[in-house]
Amino acid sequence: MTDRSMADPSDGAVNHASADAALGARIREYRMMRRMSLRALGEAAQASPGFLSQLERGQANASIGMLRRIGAALGLTVADLFDQNNTPGPHVVRRADRPMLHTAPGSRKSLISQRPLGHLEVYEGEFDPGASTGDDAYTHGDSQEILLVLSGAVRIELDDRAHALEAGDSIEYRSSVPHRVVNPHEAPAEVLWIISPPTPD
Known part of the structure; x- marks a missing residue:
């Protein structure tokens, strides 16, 4: 036996x-x-x-x-x-499954890019009327950052200079420059941040 x-x-x-x-x-x-x-x-x-x-x-x-x-x-x-769970190829991330980040009241920020995509990070942000990324401008690392307005309109403050952006507009800057995004309008706004290389947020 x-x-x-x-x-x-x-x-x-x-x-x-x-x-x-x-x-x-x-x-x-x-x-x-x-x-x-x-x-x-x-x-x-x-x-x-x-x-x-x-x-x-x-x-x-x-x-x-x-x-x-x-x-x-x-x-x-x-x-x-x-990591066998991180298989190469297309990764579908449903809107409801996006990791959410803590942000200021009236604003929401979710991570779109997923590991193991290591060269850039993409975030989607939503701002209620009057909401912003916070009272103070902030920095994170020294990467190339692009802000694209998907809908509505926002104001981005860079080193005490304000830039008004509407849907379809974008602006490029270094993440080491103090920046702050505000929605001063009566309609909600949606934006996209693209950061390369990724930096601690």
Whole structure:
């Protein structure tokens, strides 16, 4: 009678090979999604195209340091590379499922961009009549930031200079410049913030 409690010594090797293949496949999918060649990824990650080709086919192992460089070149973390829930390709985020951020009274801010998109952040903001991002202007890092008005109209204050924007208007500035958004009108307003690279909010 076979003792089923005894593990097959080959199971560990099979599981390890399967994990290597899955990791390699994810790296390849992320690389293809970003339209990077093996040579381009190799130059960014300080690795040979031949090694990366083997890694993507599950025929080679990479050190943590190498995975960090590969991840950085793809705009990912090492954790992103191993996270099977973060599969490459289109990610649908329903409006009701957007993560909401705490904002000032009368305004709402939700995160649209999702990990592992690491090169930019996109936020949608809604302002009731008279609402704003807060009483004081704020800064966050030193990234490129674009504010696009989707509907209604707002006033953005940059370094004590005010700019009136209507639907379809946009403005570009550095996130290190003190800024504040106000809706001084009697109709609600909706805006979009695009920030690259992401900064602590």
